[in-house]
Amino acid sequence: MALKTSSRLSDVDEYGFERPPDFNYQNYEEFMSRYLSVLTRRARKWSHLLGAKETVGRGIKVKRYVRKGIPMKHRGKMWMEVSGSRRKMEAHPGYYKSLLEGSLDEEVVESIKIDVPRTFPDNIYFRDYNEGKLTDLYNVLVAFAHHNKKIGYCQGLNYIAGLLLIITKDEESTFWLLNALVEDLLPQYYTPDMIGVLTDIKVLESLVKERANLVWRHIKHYELTWGLLTTKWFICLFAEVLPIETVLRIWDCLFYEGNKILMRVAITLVLSNEQKILMSQDFGDIIECFKKITKDADAIDCHTFMENVFKVSGSFPRARLAKLREECKEEVMAEMKK
Known part of the structure; x- marks a missing residue:
């Protein structure tokens, strides 16, 4: 169903981002009027592809489907599957929790504490340690910094981990996806010399x-x-x-x-x-x-x-x-x- 008037649109999108004062509602509505039919069609195709399964492995057909967009309900699990993150997580049960319970580098922790509240200032989920995602984000960044001590914490990782959290809604999955990005897909991106x-x-x-x-x-x-x-x-x-x-x-x-x-x-x-x-x-x-x-x-x-x-x-x-x-x-x- 197409959105007909800008008054129907909330000032906050489905991911928690506040729309800026200059947000072009007309452009967005025109896009959504076309895109909703695409989303419906893609969801139907993905449902047929997956059947009773939550994820599916790699293949030519899957690659084509991924390029046309993964439905939101499958996105987090599919990212975990195709990146190899799920296999790593299952091979290291309890590892994420052990990182948070171990000895922590106070200097690294302090850097993360400074940056975490600066993450997505326009997102309602990153404003409150008690009700939002700030604690989850802090935990993921601290765990990753102590998992990969060569990199530790690098500015920019907070935004990436924050967006991963919005999609996966799970700390441990976010940790392993961040690991895949930094260590496998983007080696040398987040080193001190960048x-x-x-x-x-x-x-x-x-x-x-x-x-x-x-x-x-x-x-x-x-x-x-x-x-x-x-x-x-x-x-x-x-x-x-x-x-x-x-x-x-x-x-x-x-x-x-x-x-x-x-x-x-x-x-x-x-x-x-x-x-x-x-x-x-x-x-x-x-x-x-x-x-x-x-x-x-x-x-x-x-x-x-x-x-x-x-x-x-x-x-x-x-x-x-x-x-x-x-x-x-x-x-x-x-x-x-x-």
């Missing part, structure tokens, strides 16, 4: 130079860096950047296909908005443009957005991306030594 993030920013710049040379020249002319424009895209995995429904569709693919999806999304955002970027004629205008393209009608329509991600980004051979990452990583490391 070598993985810096590498992927340079990879993006290289791809823009190749596929949208005018944009690359435009950014260079105004002496902006791609790090200034896109660091948050990669660190937060587009959380707090793109609309929540779009982020969740990206994460569906991230857990199934790996970190290549982040580069597909980043290059699609640039290529799809080439003219808007080129029309921005000074330093401040370009920065504002990069913020607006992540909140406009195209970004809100998560279904069309994800279809474009796989069309606009074109062929993305994993071997070529790996080679490009290796070359860019060498450049980043050389720059660090200067």
Whole structure:
């Protein structure tokens, strides 16, 4: 059923996020009027795929279904399954609880205590230690920091763990999904030197130079860096950047296909908005443009957005991306030594 008037929409979405004062209700309603039928159709197909089961393993058909979106009721369990997190959790019963009951590094704990209340200030579930998700978030971050002491706690993890909690509604599942993201899917992203993030920013710049040379020249002319424009895209995995429904569709693919999806999304955002970027004629205008393209009608329509991600980004051979990452990583490391 389509939403007909903006008065029918709550000021808070189904995930607990308050809609900003400039929220475009008309764009959202137009999107939902189309998307509700998509959700109904996808739910029916997923129900047929799963049968009596809650999750299903990997396969060509499952990959195709994941790209078209996992229904909310199956999302947490499917993320656990396709990322390998469920198997890890079942192989280590009691491990999560033991981390919280063990000896804790007070310095790390203090860093987490400072950051936890800053997580999603626009979300009603992250405001109260007694009734909300702040205690759960604190526990997950403390456990992960003591599980992976090389990384410990890194800023940005609070947003990722927070969104995982909203979806899974379970501390231990969130811990294992965070583990899969940081250790398996995004190695070197959350290290102290953030070598993985810096590498992927340079990879993006290289791809823009190749596929949208005018944009690359435009950014260079105004002496902006791609790090200034896109660091948050990669660190937060587009959380707090793109609309929540779009982020969740990206994460569906991230857990199934790996970190290549982040580069597909980043290059699609640039290529799809080439003219808007080129029309921005000074330093401040370009920065504002990069913020607006992540909140406009195209970004809100998560279904069309994800279809474009796989069309606009074109062929993305994993071997070529790996080679490009290796070359860019060498450049980043050389720059660090200067």
